Amino acid sequence: MTIADHIVVGEVGFAAWQSSDAFKDVELSADVLERTRRAYEIFAGETKGDVWIAELDGKVVGWCARDGAPNYISDLWILPDHQGRGIGNALVLDAIARIKAEGHRTATIHTHGRNAGAIRLYQRCGFVIVWRGTEYSKSMGIDLEKVHLQQSLT
Template identity: 55%
Template sequence: MVVTKLTIRLMAAADHRAVAAVGFAAWQSSDAFRESGLPLDRLEQVRLAYERFPAEATDKITVAEFDGRIAGWTARETEPDYISDLWVDPTRQGKGIGRALVEHLLSVMRREGLERARIHTHGSNAGAIRLYERCGFSIVWRGLEYSTSLGMEHEKVHLEMRLKPDPDVNASTV
């Protein structure tokens, strides 16, 4: 089943707790968490990082709302061409929410005139890699990378795609 009545919008202050809960639940349910060997004392550190993030990146987070609840979210936290986060409520995964969020951000990036989009994920996150490749991304790097939030090295995959200009945006004439 694919979700059809999805609202994609910028995060509001009232969404902070729901965004944190969805992000942490999605991370915790992922293969990346299960295979990380993360000590339990670091689990609380990660949960707190998810709680802080919405307040720190308020204008950078886009949410997907379904039935009045946050079903997923994405962010462009650092550089304009980099999708830093994509998290979907584990009970809603596989319904097109992640794809809708990625495609929304790609559309925004095209309108901004960006020439490429980048995204990274854990090396064992086969579902995310498959999603990104279906959206047009290609793997450009795979290897070990240090995570400051986890405090350890883990396998990462970097993906990129070239963006074609948005045909709805008028090109300026020289």
């Protein structure tokens, strides 16, 4: 992945985040929005994990990452105008295959508790909700309703 890809990854991630159901009808302050935008901007360049991108006609339209635990899918972001086309599904299934190939017994993923579209996608990919509650987001600097999902790979 090139430095130019790092920039695009940040732009795609932030655009997808802004379009999600998670913060519909929620007023976020300018400083929260800026912290979040900045977190996406620097993610690809600073992560110690794997990041892979989905391209369509030479354009980055989505990306997935494993940052943190080796069986944890930390990120999945698809450009809003490319959602619903199977790109997210393909990236999640690829991530699961990578995790399974490394010998892990489970795959995990977390999302915002109000991100209904993401929860449906993950459940269609075989994940089940194992926890629902509130967690502090370091990147946003606020508490968020979160859902943890898990899939057995055995």
